[in-house]
Amino acid sequence: CMATSVGAADPKGVLQINGQTYPTDDWTNVTPKILSYLGANKHVQRNHPLSILRQRIVNYFYAAYRNSRGNPLFSVYDQLSPIVTVEQNFDNLLFPTDHVSRARSDCYYINRHQLLRAHTTAHQADLIACGLDNFLVAGEVYRRDEIDSTHYPVFHQLDAVRLLTKETLFGRNQDLEIFENDWQLKSKTSAIPETSSKCLDQTKQVCHTLEAVKLMEHEMKDVLVGLARDLFGTQLEYRWVDTYFPFTQPSWELEVLFKGNWLEVLGCGIMRHEILQRSGAHNNIGYAFGLGLERLAMVLFDIPDIRLFWSNDSGFLNQFSEENLQKLSKYKPISVYPQCTNDLSFWLPLGVEVDTGFACNDFYDLVRTVAGDVVEQISLIDRFKNRKTGKSSLCFRIVYRHMERTLTQAEVNDIHKRIADACVENFRVEIR
Ligand code: FA5
Ligand code: MG
CATH class of the missing domain: 3.30.930.10 (Bira Bifunctional Protein; Domain 2)
Structure with a gap:
């Protein structure tokens, strides 16, 4: 959609x-x-x-x-x-x-x-x-x-x-x-x-x-x-x-x-x-x-x-009231749902350098666009250049967590796959 x-x-x-x-x-x-x-x-x-x-x-x-x-x-x-x-x-x-x-x-x-x-x-x-x-x-x-x-x-x-x-x-x-x-x-x-x-x-x-x-x-x-x-x-x-x-x-x-x-x-x-x-x-x-x-x-x-702050969950919103502005209520977590971590590694197109040719912010935006708010965190965990092929590789660790329920592994795999496909399409990378 x-x-x-x-x-x-x-x-x-x-x-x-x-x-x-x-x-x-x-x-x-x-x-x-x-x-x-x-x-x-x-x-x-x-x-x-x-x-x-x-x-x-x-x-x-x-x-x-x-x-x-x-x-x-x-x-x-x-x-x-x-x-x-x-x-x-x-x-x-x-x-x-x-x-x-x-x-x-x-x-x-x-x-x-x-x-x-x-x-x-x-x-x-x-x-x-x-x-x-x-x-x-x-x-x-x-x-x-x-x-x-x-x-x-x-x-x-x-x-x-x-x-x-x-x-x-x-x-x-x-x-x-x-x-x-x-x-x-x-x-x-x-x-x-x-x-x-x-x-x-x-x-x-x-x-x-x-x-x-x-x-x-x-x-x-x-x-x-x-x-x-x-x-x-x-x-x-x-x-x-x-x-x-x-x-x-x-x-x-x-x-x-x-x-x-x-x-x-x-x-x-x-x-x-x-x-x-x-x-x-x-x-x-x-x-x-x-x-x-x-x-x-x-x-x-x-x-x-x-x-x-973007949650429309009543469990979150109902905890706050502007009736008495001098009394700020503390947030009580409803429950904490588990995180799910998946890594994504890819080869950049030949000639694109790891430190100069690829803007990580472009990748973060693509992930936001494809996956929305279920992505809690992304970190670049590895980058290197293969001396023989001349190609550069990046590896990102993506942490998934839904704010309101437990994500199943199948759901996460599906989102992860869609991110990988979008990377291939947008950045012409090769998934490793
Ligand atoms: C500014 O944006 C200036 N326009 C502020 C200013 C106005 C200075 C008028 C002097 C005169 P800065 O980028 O530091 O500055 O952001 C201002 C405040 O926004 C920070 O002190 C911080 O409270 C908040 N802020 C900045 N970046 C983020 C972020 N990524 N997430 C949440 N809050 C942020
Ligand atoms: Mg500042």
Whole structure:
């Protein structure tokens, strides 16, 4: 019932998505299976753990920031279309043209110009250009990635932007400035010298004053630690880790100590002024952050496997309720069904090299398309080149497990066979 051809779209073809027609080209790599997630909207589904977590975070921001009349300052966008342009996902956010995140092997492209957003930050510049200055964006994002209990090609993010003016940032100290020297006068048109391009650089952007950046950093970190305490409890241990994003500088990740491990919760930073400048917010300074809902929800609800968020099983869904958002219930496994492991080895076509000529992500996508969610994990366990024949061999270990029942060996063998056949057809390999 599912198409088995992955990434090899008809160059003259089109894709129909929600009644809209999109041209495909040699960049198209979105699969029918992936497209089936559009509109699932788990983050707004009643009583779904992702929706409960989203509401908790939104409520925290509503309470943390109010205007003089007592109304929430932040507005929320949680139903924006995940189909975005390369400009929205990358260019507007100042990703260098050769940045690795743009690769076909990492994103789901509809064609050369459009893709399924890889982060909810893709909407940032547009919303600022609309005149918004305090907003949250929640939705699902799509990334081609490895397969295990914490990675899934579709997961959910929540992003935030807060812009301040000189008046809101400095209050009574209006003799302070956001911008160095005459930057404010020039900043509508002049190019901002780049202080960093692709590497870690924790210095402030040259256009900002140190006092503006320090105040922003302080407010942002305060509010984010407050959020982490609201979710994990006031006793929480946390740390800030320096990091790099193309669209913020300086940038940090917040990590929290949970059951003995440091867990990355979110990325954040002072927004690159060029983004604000291009979106008509040249008088503002802003902070932004983005967090992953699944990763937090797995910890907060004790959910052991990321696939459970897609379960329609009432045994799973009935365990959660949004009646009392302050009380997060822990997940109780219904039962654990056995795993079934099968290896798949094949020879690559002559001339295709093991390390350069074969993208494992293509294989993972093909497996997802053919087998769906019964595949729990895939690992590359062996690769070598036969000196005599010149052919290269790969061996993948595939772990099968159904979330709701026991799979029979015959069923697993049948799925395994279909994966092998699809590999022969799509990659012209020879099963060993
Ligand atoms: C981003 O996506 C940035 N757009 C976040 C950001 C926004 C930074 C605004 C600064 C300003 P990153 O790829 O690290 O960054 O993902 C952000 C969060 O999403 C991570 O902290 C993590 O919580 C979650 N996340 C990332 N990858 C995965 C994954 N494969 N599975 C589950 N959660 C993930
Ligand atoms: Mg990260």
